[in-house]
């Protein structure tokens with residue numbers, strides 16, 4: 665597994681801050697076009713990531729909701745606001761950007777379909793993980809075992825760093841018990857990656873890979889909490905279509 669590899673059966677990886685052309689405070693591989701960075705630099709950075717993916721990556725435009733966009737080959741850009749992108753055509757590449765929020769990549773061995781999800785506190789609360797899974801299962805057109813689903817949760821702010829007001833923790837943990845956490849100093853906090861992993865397990869995923877990297881603690885990654893004005897990294901997944909993922913009876 666190479667650095668950033670998401671550990672899924674198709675091409676899928678997580679980017680970090682390095683290898684791009686943006687200047688501070690977006691240095692250097694910023695993939696977001698809504699944070700004040702030079703648009704030409706963002707375009708160049710997206711090309712760099714697309715070259716690594718082997719296909720032009722469609723990057724989602726997050727809305728902190730549960731909207732889903734189906735991305736087809738030669739989709740018109742920019743995409744509509746959506747925190748979930750799904751694709752079933754071979755060669756379509758999806759990118760979920762973030763900086764502390766979780767990029768979640770999903771692969772369905774039953775259909776070959778893939779999804780890229782942006783999951784922060786609001787998305788988790790509203791059910792963005794369930795929305796993504798519903799969309800990807802809807803593409804199957806037939807019943808199949810949910811154990812054929814695999815996912816990879818990328819670098820995310822951890823449950824020891826993500827301090828929130830007590831009432832916010834109660835609100836989110838009321839729906840996702842695994843989200844309840846405390847910081848190293850004992851303040852109320854949310855554990856997004858643990859909550860996402862728990863929900864995916866409840867939904868019957870065969871395997872969930874989870875990065876142990878905390879974006880706020882690891883300066884190789886962008887962190888909105890740590891730096892305020894900053895860039896965004898991404899989780900990228902490339903659909904291989906139904907034939908290239910092995911025979912599924």
Ligand SMILES: [Zn+2]
Nearest residue numbers: 822825878881
């Ligand atoms: Zn942390």
